Amino acid sequence: EDEIAAICAAIGASYAGKLGVTSSSGPGIALKTEALGLAVAAELPLLVVNSQRAGPSTGMPTKTEQSDLYQAVYGRNGDTPIPVLSTRSPGDCFETTVEAVRIALRHMTPVLLLTDGYIANASELWAIPDVDGYAPIANTRPTAQTPAGSVFRRDPATEGRLWASPGDERFVYRVGGIEKDLHTGNISYDAENHQAMTDMRSHKLASVADFIGDQVLEQGVPGGLVVVGWGSTYGTLHQAVLESVRAGLRVAQVHIRHLHPLPKNLGALLAQFETVLVPELNTGQLSTLLRDKLLVPVQQLNKVTGQPFTVQEVRAAIARHARARLEEVR
Structure with a gap:
């Protein structure tokens, strides 16, 4: 080798x-x-x-x-x-x-x-x-x-x-x-x-x-909290956001494929939200990149145990940061 x-x-x-x-x-x-x-x-x-x-x-x-x-x-x-x-x-x-x-x-x-x-x-x-x-x-x-x-x-x-x-x-x-x-x-x-x-x-x-194409929302709508991830956390984040939306929380999901350079519209997209939460299996590397390239303030959720996130871990973090509720459709 x-x-x-x-x-x-x-x-x-x-x-x-x-x-x-x-x-x-x-x-x-x-x-x-x-x-x-x-x-x-x-x-x-x-x-x-x-x-x-x-x-x-x-x-x-x-x-x-x-x-x-x-x-x-x-x-x-x-x-x-x-x-x-x-x-x-x-x-x-x-x-x-x-x-x-x-x-x-x-x-x-x-x-x-x-x-x-x-x-x-x-x-x-x-x-x-x-x-x-x-x-x-x-x-x-x-x-x-x-x-x-x-x-x-x-x-x-x-x-x-x-x-x-x-x-x-x-x-x-x-x-x-x-x-x-x-x-x-x-x-x-x-x-x-x-x-x-x-x-x-x-x-x-x-x-x-x-x-490269514009960054899109995986689910949810602008406003409130957006959960931004990359790589293998996708499935866990998708399920956690989906369950949180069903529970009435105002939360959306963005998952980034192109990390360097970032999609041109990413900064404008994230600016539509009150809070950006970045869960990742490190001590905050995408968080640093977003601050460096886009000057975006972010909240971190980090885990380095050698194990992936659980849905409940991400849901608990969403609940801490997603204060706004979805308006009822009348």
């Missing part, structure tokens, strides 16, 4: 023209981090799956936790932005993976997909989808009609460069982890160029939000 070799082999596959995929849990992702930076610098697509478990270090490897969100969003040297998604259930893994691949190939970037031990050990009835019903996954491979030149001609809407494979005489270029010229790809230590490259990488991440 060699986590570093695994991600480097996956990067090699992407360099050769086939999407590389690698997976691990938190400690293994830590070992892969330097190579993740290489993939960002080389502007190569890559899918990295993190099945989160209780930490730190080896921690409790058979117990679930959502404690790697900081690592996924912030955990690299330099300004190294990477899109981050999370899946909510075993059945949702397929849809989320398709979305992650679309992002990786459209923007020519690594993507981190977060799942966890609860999902990894769970099962769910899942109807095999009609693959023909999915829109084709676009990529930036040059065609026979693409004129020769630099592979670093980027689409201004996505910052995705050409995905040229070795052996194509039209596209011979340098690739590596040393900073490169924005246009040619040659090694560059120029100060203004590094600023431009850093800005480009930042814009590449931000542009992902242009292609």
Whole structure:
């Protein structure tokens, strides 16, 4: 087992023209981090799956936790932005993976997909989808009609460069982890160029939000309390909110798939509520992200026992914060 070799082999596959995929849990992702930076610098697509478990270090490897969100969003040297998604259930893994691949190939970037031990050990009835019903996954491979030149001609809407494979005489270029010229790809230590490259990488991440849909309410209506979750807490939160609504509490549910960048309308959506409650299996990592990116005041509900939330735990928290009752329909 060699986590570093695994991600480097996956990067090699992407360099050769086939999407590389690698997976691990938190400690293994830590070992892969330097190579993740290489993939960002080389502007190569890559899918990295993190099945989160209780930490730190080896921690409790058979117990679930959502404690790697900081690592996924912030955990690299330099300004190294990477899109981050999370899946909510075993059945949702397929849809989320398709979305992650679309992002990786459209923007020519690594993507981190977060799942966890609860999902990894769970099962769910899942109807095999009609693959023909999915829109084709676009990529930036040059065609026979693409004129020769630099592979670093980027689409201004996505910052995705050409995905040229070795052996194509039209596209011979340098690739590596040393900073490169924005246009040619040659090694560059120029100060203004590094600023431009850093800005480009930042814009590449931000542009992902242009292609994802608006955040929606899973249930409930604006006003009162909203319960905001991510990942495997979905089922528990859904049931707790449903029961609370039936009990007359004014509460709604939001569940976030796209964690970095966040959906463009998320701030405006959350602003429609008096209170935001964020239950998560860590010490408050999504809460920090919402405060950081959206300046949203949140109430935290945290648990790090290696066990998922129960419906009653979430209902009790909802009851503490959801003071307004639904008006009777007359």
